[in-house]
Amino acid sequence: MSNTTELKKQIKSMLVENLMLQIGPEEIGDDQPLFGPDSLGLDSVDALQLVVALEKNYGLKISDAQAAKGILQNVNAIVAAVEDKTRAA
Amino acid sequence: MSRRIILVTGANGALGRAMAQAFFAESPDNFVWLGIHRRREFADELAAANPGRCRVLKLDVTDAASWQSAVAEVLGVHSRLEVLVNNAGTHDDALLAQMRPESWSNVIAVNLDGVFHGCRAVLPTMISQRSGRIINIASLSALFSPAGQTNYSAAKAGVVALTHSLAKEVARLGITVNAVCPGYLESEMLAGMDDQARQRAVAQIPMRRFGRPEEVAVAVRFLACAEAGYITGSELKIDGGIF
Numbered sequence: 203m204s205n206t207t208e209l210k211k212q213i214k215s216m217l218v219e220n221l222m223l224q225i226g227p228e229e230i231g232d233d234q235p236l237f238g239p240d241s242l243g244l245d246s247v248d249a250l251q252l253v254v255a256l257e258k259n260y261g262l263k264i265s266d267a268q269a270a271k272g273i274l275q276n277v278n279a280i281v282a283a284v285e286d287k288t289r290a291a
Numbered sequence: 292m293s294r295r296i297i298l299v300t301g302a303n304g305a306l307g308r309a310m311a312q313a314f315f316a317e318s319p320d321n322f323v324w325l326g327i328h329r330r331r332e333f334a335d336e337l338a339a340a341n342p343g344r345c346r347v348l349k350l351d352v353t354d355a356a357s358w359q360s361a362v363a364e365v366l367g368v369h370s371r372l373e374v375l376v377n378n379a380g381t382h383d384d385a386l387l388a389q390m391r392p393e394s395w396s397n398v399i400a401v402n403l404d405g406v407f408h409g410c411r412a413v414l415p416t417m418i419s420q421r422s423g424r425i426i427n428i429a430s431l432s433a434l435f436s437p438a439g440q441t442n443y444s445a446a447k448a449g450v451v452a453l454t455h456s457l458a459k460e461v462a463r464l465g466i467t468v469n470a471v472c473p474g475y476l477e478s479e480m481l482a483g484m485d486d487q488a489r490q491r492a493v494a495q496i497p498m499r500r501f502g503r504p505e506e507v508a509v510a511v512r513f514l515a516c517a518e519a520g521y522i523t524g525s526e527l528k529i530d531g532g533i534f
Contacts, residue, residue, distance in 0.1 A: 258415075
C-alpha cells in the first residue's frame with residue numbers, strides 16, 4: 203500500500219473517531235466534500251475538532267479560517283496538506 | 292477523585308488564592324497553577340505552603356504569546372489541563388466624561404481581552420481531551436452597571452456574553468463555560484473604599500455584609516467539578532441578594 207493510500211485511510215479513521223461519525227471510514231469518498239450539499243454534513247464545530255486533531259496527529263498547523271477552508275474540503279485535500287507539510291519538514 | 296490540573300489567573304489576589312485553597316480542599320491530588328503577572332508575593336507564599344500541589348506561573352493575560360508559553364509550560368509538566376479560571380482583573384473607575392482613553396483600554400484589555408486569549412490558548416487541549424471546564428470571573432457590574440464603571444462594566448458584560456457564545460460553540464465537545472458574577476467582596480478591589488462609601492455599599496446589600504472570597508471560590512469549585520457537566524453558558528450571581 204502506498205504512503206498516500208495509507209494516509210487517506212488514517213485520515214478517514216481520524217474523521218470517524220474524532221467526529222463520532224455514524225459511518226465506517228471506508229464509506230467516505232476521497233473527493234467527497236466534508237461540508238455543504240452532498241457532503242459528510244460536517245459543521246464549524248467539527249472543523250474546529252479537525253484542526254486540533256490534524257495539529258496533534260500530524261503537526262499540521264492551520265492558522266486561520268481561510269486556510270481551514272482550503273484544506274478541509276475533502277480527504278484528498280487534507281492528505282495533500284499533510285504530505286506538503288511532511289515534505290517541507 | 293482523580294488528579295485534576297487547574298490554572299487560576301490573578302492568583303496573587305485574595306479571590307485567586309481562595310480558589311486555589313478550595314481546589315486543594317477538594318482533593319489532595321489536585322494541582323493548581325497560580326497565574327501571576329507583576330505581583331507574586333502571596334502566590335509565592337501559597338506555593339511554598341503547598342509543595343507539590345501548585346506552582347507559580349508568570350502570565351500576562353493581555354498577551355497572546357504569554358498565554359501560549361504559559362499553557363506550554365503546564366502541558367510540558369502535566370500533558371493536560373482540566374480547568375481554567377479566568378480570574379485576573381483590574382478596575383480604574385472614573386466618570387466616562389473624565390476617563391482617560393488608556394484607562395478604558397487597559398481595563399478592557401485585562402478583563403475582556405484576557406479572557407479571550409485565555410480561552411483561545413486552552414481550547415486546543417480541552418478539545419483534544421474532549422473535556423474541560425472554563426470559569427470566567429465576571430462581576431455584578433456586568434448586569435447592574437454602576438456609574439463610574441463604564442470600562443469595567445462593559446468589559447465584564449463582554450465576559451458574560453463571551454461565556455454564553457463560547458459555551459454554545461464547545462458544548463458538544465465536553466467543555467463547559469460559565470461565568471461567576473460576584474458583588475461586593477472583601478478583597479483588594481475594595482481596599483481603596485473609605486468608611487462612608489463602605490457603609491453606603493453595605494446598606495444596598497440585603498445580607499448587610501460584603502461577601503468573602505471563599506464564598507465565591509466554593510461556587511467556582513462547584514462549576515469546575517465533574518458533576519456540573521450539564522451546566523454551561525450560565526452566569527451565577529454571588530452578591531448577598533443585591534440583584
